[in-house]
Every structure is written in structure tokens, then in C-alpha cells.
């Protein structure tokens with residue numbers, strides 16, 4: 369290990385010699401300066417020192433001035449002052465100005481070495497601490513980067529899982545083939561037109577995509593029944609909002625989309641189910657979804673009626689504004705040209721659009 373280097377400053381050569389010989393015998397490397405000016409020149413030369421040991425009373429630039437300049441240029445450099453008894457007030461002033469300690473003349477070898485060792489130990493600990501903190505900051509930055517990457521991967525894999533889930537439901541519920549994808553695409557288009565934030569749109573898209581996931585728990589005999597459902601079957605079917613919510617709410621990523629799933633059959637005027645929520649009580653995503661869902665239902669073939677045009681769907685949605693739908697969202701929806709919906713439908717049906725990325 370390299371010897372620690374101490375700069376010894378005193379205008380009396382004899383004292384410098386005594387101090388240096390005592391320090392050398394204790395395995396320190398020393399360098400002498402005969403004045404504050406001389407000491408500063410050595411410090412500025414780039415030569416490295418671990419500690420400055422300086423006399424207080426010197427003809428050319430005294431110890432206090434040297435201390436000030438040293439602290440300005442090398443704030444972490446420990447400075448130990450050496451003083452005669454009658455300078456004690458000045459020595460205390462030096463401590464207040466940032467000196468590590470002071471040493472009263474005359475002193476024995478051990479009285480010199482003790483404060484020098486303490487000052488060097490303090491400096492070493494401070495340096496270790498600084499290095500540790502710098503490393504820690506770098507480590508935290510690196511981990512944060514890794515975590516963000518992992519999170520992005522996780523989100524991607526989540527979206528793939530959602531796609532598989534939606535696909536599974538499409539297979540089970542033959543009538544709604546591609547329905548989930550189209551409704552999701554329409555919902556995103558309206559949310560974008562409304563100027564919602566990317567993160568919010570992502571939540572709403574997931575909710576829209578999974579809106580009917582609760583139908584996985586509805587018996588096929590009801591889901592695919594060719595004729596009209598009886599009262600009990602309708603009641604069973606209506607459970608799908610709550611069932612879907614229950615499937616998703618425990619998954620942290622899907623806790624917010626789950627709220628949209630829960631509320632996707634609510635109506636603006638409070639006549640929907642399962643909770644009969646009204647107006648703003650219905651999550652915004654569910655209010656947007658509701659328009660998208662109706663748009664797709666009207667423009668798709670059903671067993672009991674053929675598909676109608678997007679123009680007809682717009683008209684019907686306009687008529688239900690304020691009753692089934694949020695009038696403000698209907699207003700924005702009506703500003704959007706019909707060809708947007710036609711293009712989206714064509715793209716989704718041609719399987720061009722996967723789970724929408726933003």
C-alpha cells in the first residue's frame with residue numbers, strides 16, 4: 369500500500385525537521401513547505417497529498433489564510449493546525465473555518481501522530497462512503513433500466529396472453545368472431561380523438577379487449593342457444609360482467625381494466641347492469657366502449673337481422689345520446705368520419721390489426 373503523504377508547513381526549519389522525522393518514523397511520507405505561499409504552490413502543482421499539517425503563525429501567509437485557500441481548492445483535504453498555547457483562540461477559529469484539529473506546541477511524538485491518524489482515517493472513511501454512494505447510484509440506475517426493460521417485456525407478454533384469451537372467447541362464442549378486436553380498435557380510435565393519455569388508452573384498450581371474458585364461465589347451452597333466452601338464462605348471461613371482473617381484478621396489471629369489464633353493460637341514464645351506475649359513476653373507458661360496442665353490433669350480421677351500414681349506426685348512437693351513451697363522447701364520436709370505422713373493420717377482419725399497440 370502506498371504511504372500516505374503529508375505536507376508539513378512551518379517557517380521554522382527545525383520544527384519542520386522534527387515533525388517530518390517523527391512522521392517518517394511512523395511510515396508517513398512527508399514534504400516540506402516553508403510558508404503558506406510555498407505550500408499552496410506545491411498543492412497546485414498537482415502533487416498529491418493526503419493531509420496538510422500547518423503552523424498557524426507564519427510571516428508570509430499565515431495558517432488561517434492557507435487553510436481558507438486549501439479548503440477552497442481541495443474541500444476534502446484534512447488540515448491540522450499547529451500552534452503555541454497563546455494562540456488558542458486562533459486555533460479554535462481555525463477549527464470553525466474547517467481545520468480538522470489542532471496541535472499545541474511543544475508536543476511529543478504520540479501527540480502528533482494521534483490527530484494525524486484520526487484525520488487520515490476520517491478522510492479514508494469519507495472517500496469510501498463517497499465511492500459507495502456513487503456505486504450505489506450507478507447500481508440503482510442500472511437496475512432501474514433492467515426493471516424498465518423487464519416491465520416492457522412483461523407488458524408485451526401480457527398483451528400476447530390477452531390476445532390468446534380474446535381468441536379463445538372468439539372460438540367459444542361463434543357469433544362474436546373478431547368482435548373483441550373490432551370493438552377494441554374502435555374504442556382506441558375514440559379515446560385517441562378525445563386526446564386521452566397513452567397510459568390511459570392502454571388501460572381502456574385492455575378493458576375493451578376483455579369486456580366479455582366472463583362469458584367463458586357461461587354455459588355453451590346459453591351462449592350458443594339459437595332461439596331467444598328465457599328469463600333465467602338472461603339472468604345467468606348478465607352475470608358475465610361480474611364474472612369477468614372477478615377473473616381479472618386480482619391480476620395487478622388488469623385491476624384497472626377489470627373496472628371497465630365490470631361496468632361495460634352500464635348505461636348513462638342508470639338503466640344498465642349489474643350496478644345501475646349513472647353518468648360519471650361509470651368509468652370513462654366503459655362509457656367509450658359502450659359506443660364502440662354498439663357501433664360494431666349494428667354493423668355486424670346477427671342471427672335475427674343482417675348488418676346495417678355505419679351511417680345507420682351513427683344515427684342510432686346519436687338517438688341514444690344521453691340515455692345509453694355519454695352525450696359528450698357521442699359528440700366527439702360524431703365528429704369522426706364514417707370511413708375510419710369502415711377502414712378499421714376491414715383491417716381487423718383481414719387480421720392486419722393484432723392487439724393494438726400504441
Ligand SMILES: [Fe+2]
Nearest residue numbers: 579580632633
Ligand atoms: Fe358484454
